[in-house]
Amino acid sequence: MDIRKRAMEIQDEVVANRRWLHQHPELGHNLDGTVSFVREKLTEYGYTPVDCGDHGVTATVGGKNGGKCILIRADMDALPLKEESGLPFASERDNVAHACGHDTHTAMLLGAAKLLREMEDELPGTVKLMFQPAEELMTGARSMVEAGILENPHVDAAIGTHIMAMLPARKLFYVPGPMFASCDMFTITIKGHGGHGSQPQVTVDPIVVGSHLVTALQTINAREVTPGAVAVLTIGCFQAGAASNIIPASAKLMGSIRTFDPAVRELVKQRLKDITEGTVKTFRAEAELVYDSETAALANDPATVTFLAEALKKILGDDMVSDDLTPFSGSEDFAFVSAEVPSGFFVVGGAPEGYPALPQHNPKIRFEEDAFVSGVCAYVGGALAWLEANR
Numbered sequence: 260m261d262i263r264k265r266a267m268e269i270q271d272e273v274v275a276n277r278r279w280l281h282q283h284p285e286l287g288h289n290l291d292g293t294v295s296f297v298r299e300k301l302t303e304y305g306y307t308p309v310d311c312g313d314h315g316v317t318a319t320v321g322g323k324n325g326g327k328c329i330l331i332r333a334d335m336d337a338l339p340l341k342e343e344s345g346l347p348f349a350s351e352r353d354n355v356a357h358a359c360g361h362d363t364h365t366a367m368l369l370g371a372a373k374l375l376r377e378m379e380d381e382l383p384g385t386v387k388l389m390f391q392p393a394e395e396l397m398t399g400a401r402s403m404v405e406a407g408i409l410e411n412p413h414v415d416a417a418i419g420t421h422i423m424a425m426l427p428a429r430k431l432f433y434v435p436g437p438m439f440a441s442c443d444m445f446t447i448t449i450k451g452h453g454g455h456g457s458q459p460q461v462t463v464d465p466i467v468v469g470s471h472l473v474t475a476l477q478t479i480n481a482r483e484v485t486p487g488a489v490a491v492l493t494i495g496c497f498q499a500g501a502a503s504n505i506i507p508a509s510a511k512l513m514g515s516i517r518t519f520d521p522a523v524r525e526l527v528k529q530r531l532k533d534i535t536e537g538t539v540k541t542f543r544a545e546a547e548l549v550y551d552s553e554t555a556a557l558a559n560d561p562a563t564v565t566f567l568a569e570a571l572k573k574i575l576g577d578d579m580v581s582d583d584l585t586p587f588s589g590s591e592d593f594a595f596v597s598a599e600v601p602s603g604f605f606v607v608g609g610a611p612e613g614y615p616a617l618p619q620h621n622p623k624i625r626f627e628e629d630a631f632v633s634g635v636c637a638y639v640g641g642a643l644a645w646l647e648a649n650r
């Protein structure tokens with residue numbers, strides 16, 4: 260099969276599916292309509308879709324000739340914001356919009372599913388589809404991994420994609436190593452002892468303790484992490500008190516840590532704990548440190564992603580697949596898959612023609628629909644080439 264030709268032939272259907280999804284966005288794990296749509300399409304293409312995790316869907320194709328198993332993944336959730344794209348198929352829901360392009364990922368993976376089903380008898384292995392919920396919450400991939408998506412049959416490798424409107428349309432980009440940062444979100448509650456603003460001697464002031472703590476945490480980057488290594492620790496929220504003459508009983512700090520290297524991530528988390536405990540002890544307070552979410556860095560397996568990139572160059576052209584990309588300081592919860600199996604993650608350039616290229620999550624964002632052909636090829640061509648080479 261000429262994959263690129265076939266991907267172009269089904270482009271109208273991929274676009275139609277995408278526009279329906281775009282018009283009917285849903286959030287997080289609350290994806291009833293989206294999941295029904297995906298299940299309906301998969302059934303139409305001859306699949307037996309299975310629910311997996313909290314509002315995830317999976318299905319497999321191939322396996323008639325033995326071989327290994329590769330997983331291809333799309334996310335399905337939207338964002339809580341009001342769409343201002345001006346598109347005729349804009350969201351019909353208030354304050355819910357596909358401003359990260361996950362609708363395009365779902366449509367591209369459905370397109371890939373259709374093509375893979377057409378060539379099922381010749382597939383040199385098994386392809387497992389992963390339609391995941393709640394990427395934006397960083398809980399969707401985890402729920403499917405915990406529900407066993409990587410077993411029965413065992414997954415040997417994986418491919419993920421993400422469209423981005425600020426990169427040239429139709430091109431694929433990758434990094435042969437860490438590509439998206441880890442992200443650990445935490446809340447520290449400092450417990451002091453409240454009282455009258457005129458009598459600090461009988462209180463433990465959590466605002467003073469918290470102020471020392473925020474300052475002390477800056478030394479992790481300045482004095483402890485190897486110069487040149489990436490580590491960002493941000494306190495984005497400091498809440499305490501309600502009046503000028505009351506020393507409050509507690510204070511709340513919320514922050515995030517981003518790194519690319521697992522060892523640096525461990526160091527920062529350890530020192531956050533140590534410095535928090537030490538600082539509050541110094542000032543006679545107590546603290547509770549809780550992680551609200553923990554996502555590892557998404558790291559491509561260099562050999563796997565390079566192999567996939569070379570295979571995709573043969574389908575799309577040498578100049579259409581590039582490793583000229585700086586790793587992103589944002590996070591991707593495909594990291595829960597790439598931590599378990601050798602993976603290749605590709606960004607699909609989606610800059611729209613005749614419209615500004617906007618950052619992800621912008622309410623006015625648009626994506627170039629012609630780019631979907633490259634995404635379908637990344638899934639189908641990547642999976643086929645990998646199964647063929649590893650049969």
Ligand SMILES: [Zn+2]
Binds near residue numbers: 359395619620
């Ligand atoms: Zn996003």
Ligand SMILES: [Zn+2]
Binds near residue numbers: 360421
């Ligand atoms: Zn996204």
